[in-house]
Amino acid sequence: MCADQTILANREGLRSGNLSPMQQVRAAGGRAPDPHVTGGWLSMQEYADGEEVDFAIVGTGAGGGTLAAELAEAGFSVVAFDAGPYFRPLEDFASDETAQSQLFWTDKRIVDGDNPLKMGSNNSGKAVGGSTVHYAMVALRQRPESFASRTKQGFGADWPISWQEMWRYYTKAEDALKISGPIRYPWGPKRPRYPYRPHDLNAAALMLAKGAEALGIDWTETPLATVSAPRGKSPPCVYRGFCRVGCSTNAKQSALVTFIPRAIRAGAEVRDLAMVGRIEVNKDGRATGLHYHRAGQWRFQRARNVIVAGYAIESPRLLLNSATDRHPDGLANSSGLVGKYLMTQSNQAVFGVMDDEVRWNKGPPSLAITEHWNYDDRKDFFGGYIHMSQGPLPVEWSSVLTGSKGLWGDALLGELDKYNHQVGLKMVGEMMPQERNQVTLADEVDQYGLRVARITYSWCDNDKAMIKHALDFMQQQAEAAGVKEIFRQKNDTNHLAGTIRMGADRRTSVVNADCRSWDIPNLFVCDGSVFPTTGGVNPSLTIQALALRTADRIKELSRRGEL
Amino acid sequence: MPDRQPDPVEEGRFPGYDVLRKRSSMSWNDRTREVVDRRLAVERGPRTLSADAFRCLEAVCAQIVPQNQGPSFAPLAAYVDEGLTLGLGPGYRNAELPEAPEAWAKALAALDATAQREHDAVFAALDDAQQKSLLQRMQKGELSGPEWTDVPPKLFFSQHVLTDIVAAWAAHPSAWSRIGFGGPASPRGYVRMGFGMRDSWEAAEAHPGQEAKAARENRRVR
Known part of the structure; x- marks a missing residue:
């Protein structure tokens, strides 16, 4: 492209940048936004609705974004749909918690059960790149035993994939995202060095280290998907601390700035603001494509294969909403387990103040970690948990104070005034898979006319025992670090998993080890919803590793003519 | 657009600190200025409630x-x-x-x-x-x-x-100023991360007897 054309393209980019990406599709007319260049575009191949593409992928986050890149690079024709907007972080992202709620899935959903889940900012993204656009970038491996919980630990269900194989794909995922992490990781089998050096510790992380050393347990720098040195057009992280509401410098290695541009360069089409409402299945029991809503109308994309990657609420909702006379309980549901075994992770915390100024908002929110209680099995409950240092911004922090302590009036303001001295330790804990925790369809409909999800959740005794253990231990650690005025946040949960579990037996699972439906051979599900157990670590890297494996399996099946 | 008239809180932990003085600094990108300006200009009367x-x-x-x-x-x-x-x-x-x-x-x-x-x-x-x-x-x-x-x-x-x-x-x-929060940080983030460390574009806390010093520093925060 000559200089004049570049200027012209940039001007057009800036003009269209004035239209809200929430209302106006951006990936169209043979191009899609280049997230790394202000006003820049990537040229993008497009496919007609009537053209039968090799893969139609629903969702572009940790699962779908990864697959779109891998499959397009393998030469398949790919169209990836996302219900959310196509953001340009350099231009669209304010440094502001409230404005950036534009990243969250805030469409109508109903929660109930004994312990109703908080949705939205906690666990659901609505953007090209999915939740990776707003996640805290914590990139961890599940411990080996977590892939065989039933056999090795006596609870839940085994994954149909060995830990050795998953760990090989973790290495690939860590390299694809250039994870910044410690030289020596203290827990579990040997792993290769992280591609990039670890990040500096802030005072909030130093508190975790101080407490850990006082108690004689290991700690380390948290492996993070934000670069500690330049990578292509991503500058090193400048410790803004707004990670959970979107990275405006592109240091964060979200799917939006990594896998999505790769996918487009390899010939995939990405359709933003495209809500998939139903998968069509023919009388032979094969998927033929999907119905999606974009630019004010319902359309139908033909596809040889469909991959669902909408995460643990939207993926089962789509399968349930795709019910037909032949599939009255929803697609791929001969086991009756679609929507069942929803899991979240316990995310309780202890917070307190230190005499020194901390200013915990500086840097990524979780710079230091201990996996001590993920690997140490001397506990009287199943499963494991990790805990990490914290740095919530004011809106989130005030919600902790109101939610945990019920504070208002002068009492609330007096506590908020301690913001710059505040520290915290927060767990990510493995909750048990329970059949009663589930996603079903409510009678109410959303703005597309689709029935909304009802999300039912109750903790079991094991969940409660783990939470108590974690709160007691974290309090002990904080006290050992000199933290005062400690209180407990007893009611928080975060990541999601389950609802379309994978397994080795079609009677007790929905998809097989290749993330392929037992019932509909050209339908795959590849996101956190296939997890049979959720493990004691943040799930994103596992989803990405699984997507890399699924891509390899699809390529292999294709070679063998078994797709 | 010129900076807003500062309205520093002279009392409290961060005397003289007004996060809006950073509006024209490297800590605020255009998009941030746009959304905070819109927030400060909110219509005061009800539109939905009676x-x-x-x-x-x-x-x-x-x-x-x-x-x-x-x-x-x-x-x-x-x-x-x-x-x-x-x-x-x-x-x-x-x-x-x-x-x-x-x-x-x-x-x-x-x-x-x-x-x-x-x-x-x-x-x-x-x-x-x-x-x-x-x-x-x-x-x-x-x-x-x-x-x-x-x-x-x-x-x-x-x-x-x-x-x-x-x-x-x-x-x-106003809440950010009161609690000493640095406010928006894009593209400029932070450099000094450890205990008791403050970048010059962060609020200075008033320690007992040092209120005037903190107020002087806070008026320089940009």
């Missing part, structure tokens, strides 16, 4: 987040009403509550009805102690009567009263 409900809401807000009238006053009721108008929400609804606009309208009407029954006046006309007492009972779920049937008071208090009002306050630059 005038009566809005008056009640203003009184509730004054109890939840006590503020001085003055240039730094954050019009919290206006933000709550704006959220209802724009359909902003957290992305889920407890099955026992109606949608937010209906829930707020019903709860504020119920609060006024309870106040009328017990004190023969609307909530906004009650004295400070009466208002506090009613809100405390609402928080504990001790209010009852037919007006509360569709909006369980305890659940509404935790899911909306505390959540919506306090979130609006914590999103306001």
Whole structure:
């Protein structure tokens, strides 16, 4: 492209940048936004609705974004749909918690059960790149035993994939995202060095280290998907601390700035603001494509294969909403387990103040970690948990104070005034898979006319025992670090998993080890919803590793003519 | 656009600190200036709630987040009403509550009805102690009567009263200045990360006897 054309393209980019990406599709007319260049575009191949593409992928986050890149690079024709907007972080992202709620899935959903889940900012993204656009970038491996919980630990269900194989794909995922992490990781089998050096510790992380050393347990720098040195057009992280509401410098290695541009360069089409409402299945029991809503109308994309990657609420909702006379309980549901075994992770915390100024908002929110209680099995409950240092911004922090302590009036303001001295330790804990925790369809409909999800959740005794253990231990650690005025946040949960579990037996699972439906051979599900157990670590890297494996399996099946 | 007239808080932990002085600095990108400007220019009157409900809401807000009238006053009721108008929400609804606009309208009407029954006046006309007492009972779920049937008071208090009002306050630059939060940080982030370390573009805390020094430093924060 000559200089004049570049200027012209940039001007057009800036003009269209004035239209809200929430209302106006951006990936169209043979191009899609280049997230790394202000006003820049990537040229993008497009496919007609009537053209039968090799893969139609629903969702572009940790699962779908990864697959779109891998499959397009393998030469398949790919169209990836996302219900959310196509953001340009350099231009669209304010440094502001409230404005950036534009990243969250805030469409109508109903929660109930004994312990109703908080949705939205906690666990659901609505953007090209999915939740990776707003996640805290914590990139961890599940411990080996977590892939065989039933056999090795006596609870839940085994994954149909060995830990050795998953760990090989973790290495690939860590390299694809250039994870910044410690030289020596203290827990579990040997792993290769992280591609990039670890990040500096802030005072909030130093508190975790101080407490850990006082108690004689290991700690380390948290492996993070934000670069500690330049990578292509991503500058090193400048410790803004707004990670959970979107990275405006592109240091964060979200799917939006990594896998999505790769996918487009390899010939995939990405359709933003495209809500998939139903998968069509023919009388032979094969998927033929999907119905999606974009630019004010319902359309139908033909596809040889469909991959669902909408995460643990939207993926089962789509399968349930795709019910037909032949599939009255929803697609791929001969086991009756679609929507069942929803899991979240316990995310309780202890917070307190230190005499020194901390200013915990500086840097990524979780710079230091201990996996001590993920690997140490001397506990009287199943499963494991990790805990990490914290740095919530004011809106989130005030919600902790109101939610945990019920504070208002002068009492609330007096506590908020301690913001710059505040520290915290927060767990990510493995909750048990329970059949009663589930996603079903409510009678109410959303703005597309689709029935909304009802999300039912109750903790079991094991969940409660783990939470108590974690709160007691974290309090002990904080006290050992000199933290005062400690209180407990007893009611928080975060990541999601389950609802379309994978397994080795079609009677007790929905998809097989290749993330392929037992019932509909050209339908795959590849996101956190296939997890049979959720493990004691943040799930994103596992989803990405699984997507890399699924891509390899699809390529292999294709070679063998078994797709 | 010129910087706004600073309205520094001269008392408290961070005397003289006004986060809005950083508006033209490397800490604020264009998009941030745009959204914070729009927030500061919020329409003060109600667009979704009725005038009566809005008056009640203003009184509730004054109890939840006590503020001085003055240039730094954050019009919290206006933000709550704006959220209802724009359909902003957290992305889920407890099955026992109606949608937010209906829930707020019903709860504020119920609060006024309870106040009328017990004190023969609307909530906004009650004295400070009466208002506090009613809100405390609402928080504990001790209010009852037919007006509360569709909006369980305890659940509404935790899911909306505390959540919506306090979130609006914590999103306001006046709150950032008060608590010494650095505010927006894009593209400039932070460099000095350890205990007791402060970048020159962060608020300086007033240690006892050192208030004047902190105030001097805070007036230089850009």
